[in-house]
Amino acid sequence: MRLFTETWTQHLRPLGTLFDRLRARLDGGASRMALSTFAIRIAGAVLAFLSQILLARLMGAHEYGIYSLAWTWIIVLGIFACIGFSSSPNRFIPEYTQNGDLARLRGFLKASRLSALITGFLLAALGMVTVQLLSPVIEPYYVWPLTIIFLALPLFALGGVQDGIARSYDWPSLAMLPTYIWRPLAIIALILALIFAGKPANALTAAAAAIAATWVVAFYQLFMLNKRLGVEVSPGPRKIELNDWLAISLPMLLVEGFLQLITSADVIMVSFWHSPEEVGVYFAASKTLALVHFVYFAVRAASAHRFSKFIHSDDREGLAAYVRQASFWTFWPSLAAGLGLLLIGPLLLSLFGKGFEAGYPLIAVLLIGVLARASVGPADALLTMSGHQKSCAKIYAATFAINVMLNILLIPWLGLTGAALATSLSIIFEAASLATTAHRKLQVRTFVLPWRALPGGSRP
DSSP, X not given: OHXXXXXXXXXXXXXGGHHHHXXXXXXXXXXXXXXXXXXXXXXXXXXXXXXXXXHHHHHHHHHHHHXXXXXXXXXXXXXXXXTTTTTTHHHHXXXXXXXXXXXXXXXXXXXXXXXXXXXXXHHHHHHHHHHHHTTTTSOHHHHHHHHHHGGGHXXXXXXXXHHHHHHHTTOHHHHHHIIIIIHHHHHHHHHHHHHHTTOOSSHHHHHHHHHHHHHHHHHHHHHHHHHHHHHHSOOOOOOOOHHHHXXXXXXXXXXXXXXXXXXXXXXXXXXXXXXXXXXXXXHHHHHHHHHHHHHHHHHHHHHHHHHHHHHHTTOHHHHHHHHHHHHHHHHHHHHHHHHHHHHHHHHHHHTTOTTGGGGHHHHHHHHHHXXXXXXXXXXXXXXXXXXXXXXXXHHHHHHHHHHHHHHHHHHHHHTHXXXXXXHHHHHHHHHHHHHHHHHHHHOOOOSSSOGGGSTTOOOO
């Protein structure tokens, strides 16, 4: 009990002067970024949840399940289309800015976005051709929504890189509003406009709206980002070192890609054994859980470039303290939000329509994995920003392999619950591996609880 009290006192003592500290620190990028990121992610999680309710109500469970699967493919492939340049801005931009290396900075800002856009177009063409070639073995109702949704991929990838660049400059509104606010709002507005124009409320209509919204929002973000960069970075020569950037960015791609695969593989694999209606129920449960998961992603987005700055300035003590704070403010808010969600989960799921309440047990099972990931904070971002992205990628590759194997074993046996259980078990493995690796390579404790409070534990 004494240790527990001391630990909480250590974290909560600074809160006695919280408002004074916030006023003093809001002039700095870190606090402003963290607060703005949290606010936008809260609003984005709520908006995403409400938009999914509206889509399910408009389209019905069958068409909603088809659209959910199609959009999940874009989310997954969109990460890979970025080829790591959605994460590496947090590594390169602080370094080049601190060193005054403007030529490489200008080159990176141009080459990263252009590379993602080209890769997105290539993957889109490959995806469309693949779906058409496999159409004889794909359920007919999936073929055309899956085919046309790939048109969103190039601009989805461009938006991902632009998010990373804006975060690196502590521009949270420009980084996150387009992705989490403007694009969902645009998708809903365009779907409603198409329905009022006489188009059917189905997955194909929703896919067309998603494509248009993705393109419009990405170009808006591009215009605004170029406007700000024109003030921040003076014109001049560019130095392109694409091979060197890819050597670091591609392992980061594996981290981001496998993380997204772990998050989305269950939705895709459920579609192999179950109907679109059941895919819709599972997707609704996972989207409801996003009301908790946003805490982890918000802290992760706000922390990555801060880790990079501590590391490049060789401030090990500051890094360790920042990691402890990040873990603390990831886990405890996630736990509180998760407990609240369990209380009102049936009510929230009922808003999607008849039959969606069946997803409530899935929320409880998936929450275990969310809390496991939150318990070690953004440990993956810490490893990536400290040059250990290959170790992080190996962990995520192993986690993804475990996830797939467990899904194959458990979905035929336990149905949707098996998919949720497979995801949570694999994330527990992920969290333990990340915490162990961070401690071994950086001598930094990421686990939220003090190690000496655990059997056999010790504090570094």
